[in-house]
Amino acid sequence: MENFNEPSLIHSASSEWKTKSRPKLVKKPKASSFANNISSIENEPFIFYNQEQIDLIKSYVNQRIKVLVIMRGASGSGKSTLSKKLKPANQGVLISADSYFVNPRTNTYVFDRNKLSDAHLECKIKATNAMKNLVSPVIIDNTNIKIWEFKPYIKLVS
Numbered sequence: 702m703e704n705f706n707e708p709s710l711i712h713s714a715s716s717e718w719k720t721k722s723r724p725k726l727v728k729k730p731k732a733s734s735f736a737n738n739i740s741s742i743e744n745e746p747f748i749f750y751n752q753e754q755i756d757l758i759k760s761y762v763n764q765r766i767k768v769l770v771i772m773r774g775a776s777g778s779g780k781s782t783l784s785k786k787l788k789p790a791n792q793g794v795l796i797s798a799d800s801y802f803v804n805p806r807t808n809t810y811v812f813d814r815n816k817l818s819d820a821h822l823e824c825k826i827k828a829t830n831a832m833k834n835l836v837s838p839v840i841i842d843n844t845n846i847k848i849w850e851f852k853p854y855i856k857l858v859s
Contacts, residue, residue: 768838797842
């Protein structure tokens with residue numbers, strides 16, 4: 702069985718798309734109130750990212766290499782925060798099943814478990830369209846815990 706937990710660079714000879722698995726995140730333990738105060742001041746989790754991988758992805762985008770990033774992790778692990786750091790301003794697309802549940806008029810999030818498969822179908826359609834239109838980077842911001850959840854996006858590359 703393939704190990705999808707390690708960072709990998711996937712590309713095929715017939716495709717220019719590059720994919721990079723989510724960098725490993727290291728959460729700093731909540732040892733002191735000082736660390737917690739810094740985190741709340743910055744309004745984001747106290748998480749360290751692998752800056753080399755972030756820079757590599759950004760350099761691909763700057764070189765106009767088509768990039769697909771598939772985020773993986775449990776809810777609340779920092780996927781959306783990292784996705785926003787990876788997406789350059791006015792470039793690329795950030796695709797998330799969560800956006801399906803946001804009411805555009807009130808800008809409120811209302812999750813409906815019965816519509817979850819519709820939300821993921823919309824993500825796959827958006828990703829397909831973005832890749833056909835050569836948009837880069839395409840960032841998939843979903844849990845993608847199991848291989849079958851992110852395999853359709855990898856198939857779009859090959």
